[in-house]
Each structure stands twice: as C-alpha cells, then as structure tokens.
Amino acid sequence: MEPVLVVGASVGGSIAANTLRELGVEVILLERDLNYVKPCGGAVPPLVFSEYHLPEDLIDRKVKTAVVASPRQMSEFPVASSHPSDRDFIAMVRREKFDRFIRQRAVERGATLIEGKFTGLQIGPSGVQVTYEDKRRRAQHVQAAAVIGADGAYSAVAKALGLERLPMAVAYQERIRLPAHTMQYWEQRAALYLGDDVSPDLYAWVFPKYDHVAAGIGAGAGKTQHARDLLNNLKSRLKDQLGEGESILFEAHHLPMHPRKHLSYDRVALIGDAAGLVQATSGEGIYWAMKSGEMAARAIAAHLDNPSAEHLRRDYDAQWWKRYRPTYTFLQLLQRISYNSDTQREIFAAMCQDPDVQRLTFDSYLAKHIEPAPWSVQMKITGHWLSTAIHELIVERFGSPRHGPSLLHRSQSN
Ligand SMILES: Cc1cc2nc3c(=O)[nH]c(=O)nc-3n(C[C@H](O)[C@H](O)[C@H](O)COP(=O)(O)OP(=O)(O)OC[C@H]3O[C@@H](n4cnc5c(N)ncnc54)[C@H](O)[C@@H]3O)c2cc1C
Incomplete structure (x- = not known):
C-alpha cells in the first residue's frame, strides 16, 4: 500500500502523522522549512497535554488570571471552570519548542520526514501523484494513497484542488523581553484588549512566555496596513505594564476567518488552518488543527483502499460538524x-x-x-x-x- 502524504509538519500535520503511525499506516511528512516557527500567541487549553500525551515541561507559563479591557472598563478574574481543579489554567507554549517536539515524536514513531515544498498533485483512480521541490529546488514526485493538507492559511494543497482562498484577518505580534519587576505582573496573567484603536474586528492580547511576553493585535480585511499602528496603540495603552521592554521579534501571519464548505475531497483531506478551522472569535487554532489532524487521519486509515470524498465526508467532515458545530455557531454569534x-x-x-x-x-x-x-x-x-x-x-x-x-x-x- 502507498503511504499517506501529509503536507505541513506543524501542529496539525504532525498529529495527523502520529495518528496514522499509531494505526499502522506508512506516512511521509513533507515540510517546506524545518526551521520555520509559526507566528503564534501559543495559548492552549491544558486538555491538549492529556489528549495527546505531551509532557508538561513544554508549558512556559500557566495563566490563572484573565484580564479583559475595553476602552472604558477593565475586569480581572480567575481562570476557573464550574468544577474547579488544578487543570483550570491556560497553558502558554512557544511554538519553536512545542511544534518541534510533536514533529520529532511522529518521526520516532516511523513517519518519514522530507524537507521540501509541495507544488502540485494529480489525483488518479488508484492514488495521488504529488510533486514537490526539494531543498535544491529540483522537482520530485511521490506516489501516495491519500494526501492530508496541513499546510496552513495559504494552503497550496487547497489551491491545487482549485479551491478559493478563504477570507482572512492578519495577526501581528511583537515579542517583548521585560525587566524582572515588570515580568512579575505577567507571570500568571494573560490579557485581552478591545477597541477600534487596538483591534477593529478582533482583539489585542498580551500573553506571557518564559522570559518575555507576546503582545499582538488582530486586524480584519482591509485594515492590515494599519497593523503596526494598532500595535503601537496597544503599547501606549499599556505603558506601565510593557514599559522598559526590549523588542526581540516581530511576527505576522494570516488567519482564516471561515471554515471551508467541505473538508474532504477524493483522496484529500484538509485540516487546521488549511480547512479554515480557526475559531474566528478568538483566533484559537492550535487545538482545532491537532483535533482535525487526528480525525482526518482516522478517517483516511479506515478507508485506505478507497479514500473517496464520499467516505471521507461521512467519517471526517460529518463527524467533525456533529461534534463541534455548536461551538463554532456559538462563537460566531458571540x-x-x-x-x-x-x-x-x-x-x-x-x-x-x-x-x-x-x-x-x-x-x-x-x-x-x-x-x-x-x-x-x-x-x-x-x-x-x-x-x-x-x-x-x-x-x-x-x-x-x-x-x-x-x-x-x-x-x-x-
Ligand atoms: C499571530 C498569531 C497568534 C496566534 N495565537 C494563537 C493562540 O494563542 N492560540 C491558538 O490556539 N492559536 C493561535 N493562532 C492560530 C494558530 O497559530 C494556527 O491556527 C495553527 O498554527 C494552525 O496549525 P496548522 O497545523 O493548521 O498550520 P500551521 O501552523 O500554519 O502550519 C502549516 C505548516 O505547513 C508548512 N507549509 C506551508 N506550505 C507548504 C508547502 N507548500 N509545502 C510544504 N509545507 C508547507 C508550513 O511551513 C507550516 O509548517 C495564532 C495565529 C497567529 C497568526
């Protein structure tokens, strides 16, 4: 049997590869740039660590206090569920460390990792011929039983299927190293800021990392050229909490604002940002990329002899929406x-x-x-x-x- 080819070895792709290996399926994991670090706030629910058996030393900070500030008011409250437990926190990770661990684990479980850029596919009755460019920019071909498109917001796999680009917002983030006395304020705190001055369509945030904070803004379509001004406005709102900080990195990336109509096609499934599965309200996408990677991998493994659109839509798309439609609908309404x-x-x-x-x-x-x-x-x-x-x-x-x-x-x- 031909292997399954997963395009993109970030959170979603690596979980998909790992799940396929657990189910005994041969996998090739194709990643454009092994040194790439996804621009990200890195906030994840602790559930990710138990569901995917991840070590907690990947957590930089456990946020136990949330701050929400609008132009005229600010509230601060504990991260507490209806059934209080020591799992009531928001885990803060750095993608450079988090993604590397998950990818490495998939490789240790037998996934073949190739550094190369996906450029096209041809779907036939018995498989998919995938073309990629290797590190020396030579065209290479590989035959696969099915493909998982885990290649993010600008998905080349979706493009190769003839799908349109999804509506996007841009998220722009600065990592700021703070002196110890200022960092103390952020040790267990994460903050969301609302207002036209900082984020016209979404929200702005400050999330703590191990020795710095990530401060960012979200801007919807047509406002992306103002991203730097919005971030400067956020920093001036927060003079006391971010002052004296040293800027160490600027990062920006698009976020899809809408899920695709279909997640699956003949022999191809899209997951995570490539499928538009980010929560538009919060920009949260890590858990959803991992979960969709797992579910798509299970559906493909169950139909390896015939991963048709019909089979995959029944066992991946339909299952996904059955489980998560209420969450997406509620958050869109919110x-x-x-x-x-x-x-x-x-x-x-x-x-x-x-x-x-x-x-x-x-x-x-x-x-x-x-x-x-x-x-x-x-x-x-x-x-x-x-x-x-x-x-x-x-x-x-x-x-x-x-x-x-x-x-x-x-x-x-x-
Ligand atoms: C600034 C910012 C802050 C965010 N903060 C949070 C947060 O705090 N919490 C949260 O849950 N989510 C957050 N998100 C969203 C989150 O980053 C994404 O939803 C998540 O990374 C999606 O994972 P993915 O695996 O689908 O794709 P990605 O993480 O985007 O990975 C795609 C991978 O595919 C590779 N690739 C792309 N094209 C090709 C190609 N042609 N060939 C081979 N490989 C290719 C890329 O190199 C990359 O490794 C944030 C996003 C941004 C932009």
Whole structure:
C-alpha cells in the first residue's frame, strides 16, 4: 500500500502523522522549512497535554488570571471552570519548542520526514501523484494513497484542488523581553484588549512566555496596513505594564476567518488552518488543527483502499460538524454581538464581570465542549445582558450617567 502524504509538519500535520503511525499506516511528512516557527500567541487549553500525551515541561507559563479591557472598563478574574481543579489554567507554549517536539515524536514513531515544498498533485483512480521541490529546488514526485493538507492559511494543497482562498484577518505580534519587576505582573496573567484603536474586528492580547511576553493585535480585511499602528496603540495603552521592554521579534501571519464548505475531497483531506478551522472569535487554532489532524487521519486509515470524498465526508467532515458545530455557531454569534462597535465591546467587557459568564466561558474553552447552562443561569445572564446593554446605550447616547456606576471598575470573582 502507498503511504499517506501529509503536507505541513506543524501542529496539525504532525498529529495527523502520529495518528496514522499509531494505526499502522506508512506516512511521509513533507515540510517546506524545518526551521520555520509559526507566528503564534501559543495559548492552549491544558486538555491538549492529556489528549495527546505531551509532557508538561513544554508549558512556559500557566495563566490563572484573565484580564479583559475595553476602552472604558477593565475586569480581572480567575481562570476557573464550574468544577474547579488544578487543570483550570491556560497553558502558554512557544511554538519553536512545542511544534518541534510533536514533529520529532511522529518521526520516532516511523513517519518519514522530507524537507521540501509541495507544488502540485494529480489525483488518479488508484492514488495521488504529488510533486514537490526539494531543498535544491529540483522537482520530485511521490506516489501516495491519500494526501492530508496541513499546510496552513495559504494552503497550496487547497489551491491545487482549485479551491478559493478563504477570507482572512492578519495577526501581528511583537515579542517583548521585560525587566524582572515588570515580568512579575505577567507571570500568571494573560490579557485581552478591545477597541477600534487596538483591534477593529478582533482583539489585542498580551500573553506571557518564559522570559518575555507576546503582545499582538488582530486586524480584519482591509485594515492590515494599519497593523503596526494598532500595535503601537496597544503599547501606549499599556505603558506601565510593557514599559522598559526590549523588542526581540516581530511576527505576522494570516488567519482564516471561515471554515471551508467541505473538508474532504477524493483522496484529500484538509485540516487546521488549511480547512479554515480557526475559531474566528478568538483566533484559537492550535487545538482545532491537532483535533482535525487526528480525525482526518482516522478517517483516511479506515478507508485506505478507497479514500473517496464520499467516505471521507461521512467519517471526517460529518463527524467533525456533529461534534463541534455548536461551538463554532456559538462563537460566531458571540463575535457578531461583541466586536462590531465600541458599544458592543463595552457590553462584552461588562458581561465578563459576571461569574456565570466567566464559568461558562472557561468550561467551553477548557473542555472544548459546549454544555447548555441550566435555565435559571441562562435567564440570569440574559437579564444581566439586557440591563448592561441598556446602560451602555444610555452612556453612548447621553454620556456618563451622573450617579450611574463607575465607568472604570474591576472585579475579582471567586
Ligand atoms: C499571530 C498569531 C497568534 C496566534 N495565537 C494563537 C493562540 O494563542 N492560540 C491558538 O490556539 N492559536 C493561535 N493562532 C492560530 C494558530 O497559530 C494556527 O491556527 C495553527 O498554527 C494552525 O496549525 P496548522 O497545523 O493548521 O498550520 P500551521 O501552523 O500554519 O502550519 C502549516 C505548516 O505547513 C508548512 N507549509 C506551508 N506550505 C507548504 C508547502 N507548500 N509545502 C510544504 N509545507 C508547507 C508550513 O511551513 C507550516 O509548517 C495564532 C495565529 C497567529 C497568526
């Protein structure tokens, strides 16, 4: 039997290769540049470490406090789910270390790693002929039973299938080394900043790494040329927390903002960013790339003799959406009602102070599963949302109410 060829040896591709090897399938892992480091905030739920048996020394920091700041208010609250445990944290990793480990493990389990750039494919009745350029820019050919496109937002595999490029946002990030006394503030803290001044369509962030922080912004279509200005605005909002820092790296990359209609085609499955599986609301894509890599690999291994679009769509696409459609739908709705104007962002930031909202948010982030809240909690949240929305609309229309609540409040819920 011909091997399965996985294009892209980052998080998604390496998990796909690893899963195929566990199922006894021959794999070639083709990576354009083995020294490439994916620009990324590196925030992952701890679930990734248990599900994929990863050592926790890959974690730089365990974030236990989250900060959400809109132009007029800031809330700070613990990372705590409905069932408190020592797994209630956001793991911060550096992709240079994280990706290398996962890729190396796939190789140790028998995947053949080739450094080369995928350039095209031809699908036939009994297999796929893949063409790539080796390091000396010579064209090479390899015959595969099936292909997994794990080659990210600009996927050449998707292009070779004749698919259009997905709508994209750009994420732009600076890594900043801070003096010890400033780093102390970020040791267990990660922050999201909302506002037209820092991120017109998404949010800006500061995530801690082992000896530095990553500060970044997201900008939607048409606003990418302002990315540097937006990042400068973020840094001036955060003079006290980022001041005296030394800039060590600038990174930028596109993020797909919409999943593809189909994840599978005859003998080809797309995963992770190549399939548009990033959560548009949060820009979270690492877990989704790994999970889709695993599920696509399982579907291909089950149909190695005939990995037709029909088989793969039944065992990968349909299974994926059955499991995760509620999560994507909920987060898309959240984005629509939270990020489109400063009033919406104020409502969102105010709602983040609600302990029920905090718990539901972390339940779904940490467990990657959306469980409807009890009716009583849903009613409470709806009531709170309505009163907050009315308050923010009054503030927008008439300015600060004289005796209304303070415009800058912090909360620390338990
Ligand atoms: C600035 C920024 C911050 C982010 N922060 C977070 C975060 O905090 N948490 C989170 O979960 N997600 C975050 N994301 C999203 C996350 O980085 C991606 O969703 C994730 O890396 C997708 O993984 P992937 O395996 O699908 O593709 P990628 O990680 O993009 O990897 C694609 C791989 O394919 C290779 N490749 C490309 N073309 C070819 C070719 N022609 N031939 C061979 N190989 C090829 C590339 O070299 C690369 O190794 C962030 C993204 C950005 C841009």
